[in-house]
Amino acid sequence: MRFNQRATRTRGFATVTITILLLAVVILVTLYTARFKAQEQRIMRNHLAMQEARMVADAALEQTIMRIEEEPSNLTRTITGDLGGAAYTATITHVNYPNTARGNVDVVEVEVVASSVDGSATQRAMQELVVMSLVRGGPNVPLAIRGGINVSGSFEVVANPNGGGDGVPLSIWTRDDVDINGAGATCGQYEFVTGVCSSQTLSERGEHGIDILDNDPNFPDDLLDYLFGIPEDSWQDLRALANQEVDNCNGLGPSTTGLIWVNGDCDMPNGNVGQPTAPALIVVHDGDFKMNGNVTLYGMIFQFVTPDLSPMPQFEITLNGGAYVEGAILASQNPKLSNGNLTVRYSSDVSNSVVTNDEFRRLYRVGGSWHDF
Numbered sequence: 026m027r028f029n030q031r032a033t034r035t036r037g038f039a040t041v042t043i044t045i046l047l048l049a050v051v052i053l054v055t056l057y058t059a060r061f062k063a064q065e066q067r068i069m070r071n072h073l074a075m076q077e078a079r080m081v082a083d084a085a086l087e088q089t090i091m092r093i094e095e096e097p098s099n100l101t102r103t104i105t106g107d108l109g110g111a112a113y114t115a116t117i118t119h120v121n122y123p124n125t126a127r128g129n130v131d132v133v134e135v136e137v138v139a140s141s142v143d144g145s146a147t148q149r150a151m152q153e154l155v156v157m158s159l160v161r162g163g164p165n166v167p168l169a170i171r172g173g174i175n176v177s178g179s180f181e182v183v184a185n186p187n188g189g190g191d192g193v194p195l196s197i198w199t200r201d202d203v204d205i206n207g208a209g210a211t212c213g214q215y216e217f218v219t220g221v222c223s224s225q226t227l228s229e230r231g232e233h234g235i236d237i238l239d240n241d242p243n244f245p246d247d248l249l250d251y252l253f254g255i256p257e258d259s260w261q262d263l264r265a266l267a268n269q270e271v272d273n274c275n276g277l278g279p280s281t282t283g284l285i286w287v288n289g290d291c292d293m294p295n296g297n298v299g300q301p302t303a304p305a306l307i308v309v310h311d312g313d314f315k316m317n318g319n320v321t322l323y324g325m326i327f328q329f330v331t332p333d334l335s336p337m338p339q340f341e342i343t344l345n346g347g348a349y350v351e352g353a354i355l356a357s358q359n360p361k362l363s364n365g366n367l368t369v370r371y372s373s374d375v376s377n378s379v380v381t382n383d384e385f386r387r388l389y390r391v392g393g394s395w396h397d398f
Contacts, residue, residue, distance in 0.1 A: 103115065180210075275294055348366060
């Protein structure tokens with residue numbers, strides 16, 4: 026009897042001990058699981074915060090680039106802001122390279138530091154940009170034609186005094202023949218200013234001077250690429266860079282500047298268009314160009330014909346009754362020059378302005394320069 030009581034007490038003690046041990050194991054497992062879940066939640070929150078900060082940094086970078094594009098003259102500044110409550114700071118620095126073929130070229134670095142909304146995560150994003158003129162360089166000749174020209178009316182073309190090299194004037198540059206059959210002449214800048222262009226000529230009917238470079242085998246096959254660095258087949262890319270895209274020239278005037286893309290014919294309105302230090306570069310796409318008397322254009326006309334049109338049309342360039350271009354006329358095909366007064370004068374002011382004026386400067390991303398570390 027006494028033995029049975031002792032055995033019962035022993036079994037009871039063992040049961041309690043095992044129960045306590047199992048309870049301890051359960052508690053330890055529960056504590057471990059809770060700690061693991063809490064750590065997992067912290068990791069997830071940190072990951073989401075980092076993702077949020079990264080998205081804010083990328084969005085702020087794009088926003089900053091847009092602001093630079095709107096104001097390309099202000100390239101050293103710090104911008105602060107927030108996106109959806111997440112703060113960011115954008116630092117803009119640049120290095121300027123003056124007097125290049127494209128005028129002042131600025132290499133810009135944009136660094137954005139952004140945080141998540143709760144401030145627990147920070148992310149950086151950087152991008153290098155180049156701000157430069159969309160024009161490779163102002164044309165060094167007042168009249169350039171990818172083809173030939175036959176002028177039978179009255180005209181004056183005033184040469185670039187150094188267009189063919191130091192001290193070598195250049196008035197007309199073509200791939201094919203230049204025939205002067207009318208009462209026209211080319212002359213130097215001094216002769217034009219003093220009113221003796223018609224009597225002290227560089228070239229005239231029956232006499233080609235050194236200022237006319239025709240039948241040039243080195244004339245560029247792609248005048249669009251020569252002027253803008255964009256091949257003819259990608260002309261839509263240039264149109265997308267235009268300050269204005271219009272269907273006619275009725276709204277142009279003295280305040281018009283930058284790249285103007287005209288779809289179709291361009292009949293210039295009365296009065297001046299552009300200014301010497303704020304010229305207009307007008308691309309007439311698949312259309313005729315016409316200027317009447319008492320109209321002065323400060324800038325350039327580029328008559329561009331879509332490549333591989335069949336049959337290839339011949340669009341007209343008409344300048345009547347004292348119409349005057351101070352700058353340049355270029356054509357990507359053989360234009361029909363209507364009888365009238367064709368007066369084109371090379372202008373160094375216009376040539377320089379199209380590579381220095383902010384209206385012609387565009388922002389380009391440097392490939393492979395984006396990083397977030």
